[in-house]
Amino acid sequence: GAVVSQHPSRVICKSGTSVKIECRSLDFQATTMFWYRQFPKKSLMLMATSNEGSKATYEQGVEKDKFLINHASLTLSTLTVTSAHPEDSSFYICSARDPGATLNTEAFFGQGTRLTVV
Amino acid sequence: GNSVTQMEGPVTLSEEAFLTINCTYTATGYPSLFWYVQYPGEGLQLLLKATKADDKGSNKGFEATYRKETTSFHLEKGSVQVSDSAVYFCALFSGYSTLTFGKGTMLLVSP
Numbered sequence: 001g002a003v004v005s006q007h008p009s010r011v012i013c014k015s016g017t018s019v020k021i022e023c024r025s026l027d028f029q030a031t032t033m034f035w036y037r038q039f040p041k042k043s044l045m046l047m048a049t050s051n052e053g054s055k056a057t058y059e060q061g062v063e064k065d066k067f068l069i070n071h072a073s074l075t076l077s078t079l080t081v082t083s084a085h086p087e088d089s090s091f092y093i094c095s096a097r098d099p100g101a102t103l104n105t106e107a108f109f110g111q112g113t114r115l116t117v118v
Numbered sequence: 119g120n121s122v123t124q125m126e127g128p129v130t131l132s133e134e135a136f137l138t139i140n141c142t143y144t145a146t147g148y149p150s151l152f153w154y155v156q157y158p159g160e161g162l163q164l165l166l167k168a169t170k171a172d173d174k175g176s177n178k179g180f181e182a183t184y185r186k187e188t189t190s191f192h193l194e195k196g197s198v199q200v201s202d203s204a205v206y207f208c209a210l211f212s213g214y215s216t217l218t219f220g221k222g223t224m225l226l227v228s229p
Binding site for chain 2: 044110112
């Protein structure tokens with residue numbers, strides 16, 4: 001099946017710095033990718049929908065200036081956590097759907113990135 | 119709107135016990151239904167899926183049947199192993215929107 005690769009898998013950064021997380025679709029072109037955040041013992045919270053060549057669509061309550069999303073090519077979306085603070089520590093997961101696949105198909109998920117801000 | 123409700127965990131079982139994790143949904147139209155599994159420290163992996171009523175998805179000994187009359191998609195396994203310990207997410211997809219997830223159910227299997 002299609003593969004989505006996310007990098008890095010773990011990152012520790014100092015408070016106030018910025019961190020970039022990459023999400024790549026390895027064998028298909030993804031016009032749309034999704035970024036989720038997972039809190040401890042909580043489900044996945046959709047943060048934003050990343051659209052190739054246009055602005056991302058953010059969910060209510062997600063700060064656009066805090067979580068910058070860039071979908072510059074059909075195989076790469078990046079999430080940058082700017083001026084990170086300890087409360088941004090979380091598990092971030094991206095996903096993508098293969099537009100060439102049939103309707104109502106599953107999404108493919110990256111491995112996730114554990115961000116720890118100290 | 120769409121929603122998925124699954125039983126709260128953790129579900130604690132001994133090895134070789136029978137597993138059921140309940141999942142019910144609310145959706146417009148005819149959604150596809152999925153079970154994803156998340157092992158500790160990892161992302162989500164598709165476990166199984168069903169795209170229409172009465173379909174049965176199966177994989178690695180797990181099964182789930184799409185029941186439109188009861189709007190359910192319960193996950194079952196006849197004999198769990200320690201390696202099945204993970205968080206299981208029920209999800210639905212309807213149209214071109216993103217997936218709607220349940221809150222996840224943690225399964226802990228002891229030897």
